[in-house]
Amino acid sequence: MLAGMDRASALSRLRAEYPCFVYEDYEWEQDASGRVACAFHFRVGEIEFRPSCEIDFVGSSPARLLPREVMHNLVFHLGLAELPSYWKATCSPRVELRAGSLDAEQTAFWTTLLTDGMGEFHYANQTPFADPGFVSISSASQRSHAQFGEALEDSPLIPVGGGKDSLVTLDLLGQRDARAAALAINPPPSTQEALRLADISERVVVNRRLDSRLLELNRAGFLNGHTPFGAVIAFASALAAVVLGRKPIVLSNESSSDYSPLLYAGRVINHQFGKSWSLEAAMQRYFARYLAADLHYFSLLRPFNELQIARRFSELRHLHQAFRSCNRGRKSDTWCGACPKCLSTFIILAPFL
Numbered sequence: 001m002l003a004g005m006d007r008a009s010a011l012s013r014l015r016a017e018y019p020c021f022v023y024e025d026y027e028w029e030q031d032a033s034g035r036v037a038c039a040f041h042f043r044v045g046e047i048e049f050r051p052s053c054e055i056d057f058v059g060s061s062p063a064r065l066l067p068r069e070v071m072h073n074l075v076f077h078l079g080l081a082e083l084p085s086y087w088k089a090t091c092s093p094r095v096e097l098r099a100g101s102l103d104a105e106q107t108a109f110w111t112t113l114l115t116d117g118m119g120e121f122h123y124a125n126q127t128p129f130a131d132p133g134f135v136s137i138s139s140a141s142q143r144s145h146a147q148f149g150e151a152l153e154d155s156p157l158i159p160v161g162g163g164k165d166s167l168v169t170l171d172l173l174g175q176r177d178a179r180a181a182a183l184a185i186n187p188p189p190s191t192q193e194a195l196r197l198a199d200i201s202e203r204v205v206v207n208r209r210l211d212s213r214l215l216e217l218n219r220a221g222f223l224n225g226h227t228p229f230g231a232v233i234a235f236a237s238a239l240a241a242v243v244l245g246r247k248p249i250v251l252s253n254e255s256s257s258d259y260s261p262l263l264y265a266g267r268v269i270n271h272q273f274g275k276s277w278s279l280e281a282a283m284q285r286y287f288a289r290y291l292a293a294d295l296h297y298f299s300l301l302r303p304f305n306e307l308q309i310a311r312r313f314s315e316l317r318h319l320h321q322a323f324r325s326c327n328r329g330r331k332s333d334t335w336c337g338a339c340p341k342c343l344s345t346f347i348i349l350a351p352f353l
Helices: 007-017 068-087 104-114 116-125 164-174 189-197 212-219 229-244 277-291 306-314 340-349
Strands: 020-030 036-044 047-049 052-058 094-097 136-139 157-159 181-185 202-209 248-251 262-264 267-269 296-299
Touching: 020 068, 036 068, 047 212, 052 229, 068 094, 068 104, 068 229, 068 277, 104 116, 104 136, 104 277, 116 262, 116 267, 157 164, 157 229, 164 189, 164 248, 164 306, 181 189, 181 229, 202 229, 229 248, 229 277, 229 296, 277 296, 306 340
Parallel strands: 020 094, 094 136, 157 181, 157 248, 181 202, 248 296
Antiparallel strands: 020 036, 036 047, 036 052, 052 202, 262 267
């Protein structure tokens, strides 16, 4: 139905046919080991999405059972981070939150994430995302949510993707803190092996499952494109950090994450918005005000460029066989040897190896 349309026609038809995207609800449970299982319910018209995730805590630090209002807040926000992946299918002009409520500052944050934060998606689909009123967010839930107000410990939680940047951070901090913990989302065997070789025993493993209906819509010609996955990493890390009682969430985003030569609709389009300094700073403010006052969210590698990081990684020979940066080969846990990511990784490491 939509596959043969041009972008403008498909966008106009979808926004007219699906005027409101609804975050209906979420659910969660936590067992005695601390393991958290979450599920989210989104709806747009007659289409329903039910993505889910499980967060497992492995190692010596006990995962705590938090007050229910605090867990409600953390899980609700993880659902908000998942929302853009499904909203993008129709680009509905209204987003209604029935699962929780936001104040004006929070609404502005999430509106920015759906617009400038998805700049590459809007550029690829030629949407008028910079127009006033392109998308509005409303909420009226009375569900009880609470910020976590207790002090957290200084040992870091380090999100790890299996590439050279996060492994450099893991090496730098793991040498200095025996209780450093790593967080990995859907980690392939190579990432698990890299954590073993880095001697990181405390781990948070997030098993994230997309709703297969989204893939069906993609094949049917609904809108598709890049979303700020950094937000999913951030809010999954925040939930895990509070459960573990950790204060610092230490990222591995380097200086070029803020560079983009592309302009569209009068805005800078940053493919790496999810790794940008602007999102990092906004996320730190948001976490401290709305999730946990003592959380500290920052990137250790922000002052460095890719060549400086590559030089450091070239010295970590025990990790060279385990690291991966190829998106095409992620499912098979290999390097495809043909994509731009494989080529750029080769070029960056070539001067040092």
